[in-house]
Amino acid sequence: MKIAISYPPIQSEKGVPLLSQNRQFQYFQSPTYIYPVVPAYAATMLKNAGYEVVWDDGIAEEKTFDQWLKDIEQRKPDVLMIESKTPVIKKHWKIISDIKKVLPSSKVALVGDHVTALPLESMQKSEVDFVLTGGDYDFLLLNLVNFLNGKEKQLEPGFWYRENNAIKNTGQFKLNHSLDDLPYIDRELTKWQLYNESNGNFKVTPGAYTMAGRDCWWRKDGGCTFCSWPTLYPTFRVMKPERLADEIGLLIEHYRVKSVFDDTGCFPAGEWLRGFANLMIERGYNKKVQFSCNMRFGTLKREDYQLMKKAGFRMLLFGIESGNQATLDKLNKGTTITGIMEECRLPREEGLEPHITIMVGYPWETRQEALKTLAVAKTLMQKGWAITLQSTVVIPYPGSKLYAEALKNNWFRFDPKDYERFDMKEPVLNTPDMTPEEVMKLCDEIYKVFLTPKYMLRQLTRIRTLRDVKYSVKGVAKVLAHVKDFGRENGS
Ligand code: SF4
Known part of the structure; x- marks a missing residue:
């Protein structure tokens, strides 16, 4: 059997969609291609089980839709797996019809958080054959292919399928697969070169992605x-520190990787972290790769940051989300504003590079409160405690608690089924005293902090090597592109 792991091209004047390995969806004008880790595991597991696998990322390969469809028609996969997100789900329903026209006997499976939240919807509104719910869709896809091939007698929990014109399911998905059983990802099969340069998380390249845990503790x-x-991972599992260290060793030896970004929603702390950091030091990987990951405030102490620096960690991505304690409490963020200020300072003092993310457009936040968030972010940037930042507008996707709250409280600006408008080009929720245009303007306002003489001077003092120069120039170019895009969109 032949299986395609597919990302069909989505042509839009809004830009290139970023939907793989992404907790939020955005269209980018200057594309960033993030390595889809779980689909890469799916491809590797299928290949190891003896199946023919086609890694078919039409987006990263920059194909036109017609070219992609022609290619897939020629390749004739028996099964296609497509990862979807809310803003493109309707486009995927249409694409599935297009696939069915040229390959009527191929089976199509949808995966991702949107279809996990609303599996019946896609079964009813499209010709999709299977919906694989939950985040272990790599294990489920192998189970499905084995089942279709007669090697396994039944489907695991988590499937939606059709039988005699009826829609059926195998019950609630279970996250009971051990991550230590995962194979090392076959990077050649999954065309890792498509993703190893053009990614802001890599200061030096080539870079590679890992994912030690699913997904956040x-x-x-x-x-x-x-x-x-x-929605995908209601519980947390992590592989052994040795397993991650072994994979990093392989990336260094076999692929000459210089940066690793681990995209676990929040990297493990405590004993696990110390064990992993010590392995990085003992094996000398700390001298060969820069390691970056997502982290939460309120977790680590100065000694942890010292050890991480020694172990080759570079960037830590922290979600601030808001500068207002009431908002952090409403979001169940489990952090405090005072803690955030302190926790950004500590890793910075130990030579790590905190990257922070903030959001505006909360349905309960006034303009004054949103400005407070900007002020907190600005302070962190100008003091040099955070190195980079990302500002976005809050988007509640189906399946999230905020989505349910927004439905209940009538916070949506438009029909919540207008999924294509959840693409971060406009706020989805009403705010107490701002127009949608004002929310977007505020969201972009913060990027101007990068253009202040104080920030630029601080950046110049950080430059030590030619690599730093290249990284800073790339960063400034991105900021300018961002501000320019904003100006165009808003006609200013
Ligand atoms: S800390 Fe919160 S936002 Fe970050 S991955 Fe975990 S649940 Fe998601």
């Missing part, structure tokens, strides 16, 4: 209310 009361991935 912050699951108190279900995790952050706005986050889309608790």
Whole structure:
């Protein structure tokens, strides 16, 4: 059997869609291609089981849709797996019809947080054959292909399928697969070169992605209310530190990788972190790669940051989300504003590079409160405690607690089924005293902090090597492109 792991091209004047390995969806004018880790595991597991696998990322390969469809028609896969997100789900329904026209006997499976939240919807509104719910869709896809091939007698929990014109399912998905059983990802099969340069998370290249845990250990009361991935991973699992260290060793030896970004929603702390950091030091990997990951405030102490620096860690991505304590509490973020200020300073003092993310457009936040968030971010940037930042507008995806709250409280600006408008080009929720245009303007306002003489001077003092110069120039170019895009969109 032949299986395609497919990202069909989505042509839009809004830009290039970023939907793989992404907790939020955005169109980018200057594209960033993030390596889809779980689909890459799926491809590797299928190949190891003896199946023919086609890695078919039409987006990263920059194909036109017609070219992609022609190619897939020629390749004739028996099964196609497509990862979807809310803003493109309707486009995927249409694409599935296009696939069915040219390959009527091929089976199509949809995966991702949107279809996990609303599996019946896609079964009813499209010709999709299977919906694989939950985040372990790599294990489920192998189970499906084995089942179709007669090698396994039944489908695991988590499938939606058709039988005699009826829609059926195998019950709630289970996250009971051990991550230590995962194979090392076959990077050649999954065309890792498509993703190893053009990614802001890599200061030096080539870079590669890993994912030690699925997905985030912050699951108190279900995790952050706005986050889309608790839908996929309501519980947390992590592989052994040795397993991750072994994979990094392989990336260094075999692929000459210089940066690794681990995209676990929140990297493990405590004993696990110390064990992993010590392995990086003992094996000398700390001298060969820069390691970056997502982290939460309120978790680590100065000694942890010291050890991480020694172990080759570089960038830590922290979600601030808001400068207002009431908002952090509403989001179930589990952090405090005072803690955030302190926690950005510590890693910075130990030579790590904190990257922060903030959001505006909360349905309960006034303009004054949103400005407070900007002020907190600006302070962190200008003091040099955060190195880079990202500002976005809050988007509640189906399946998240915030989406349910927004439905209940009538916060949506438009029909919540207008999924294509959840693409971060406009706010989805009403705010107390701002127009949608004002929210977007505020969202972009913060990038101007990068253009202030104070920030630029601080950046210049950080430059030590030619690589730093290249990285800073790339960063400034991105900021300018961002501000320019904003000006165009808003006609100013
Ligand atoms: S800490 Fe980050 S990854 Fe974890 S639930 Fe919150 S937003 Fe999601």
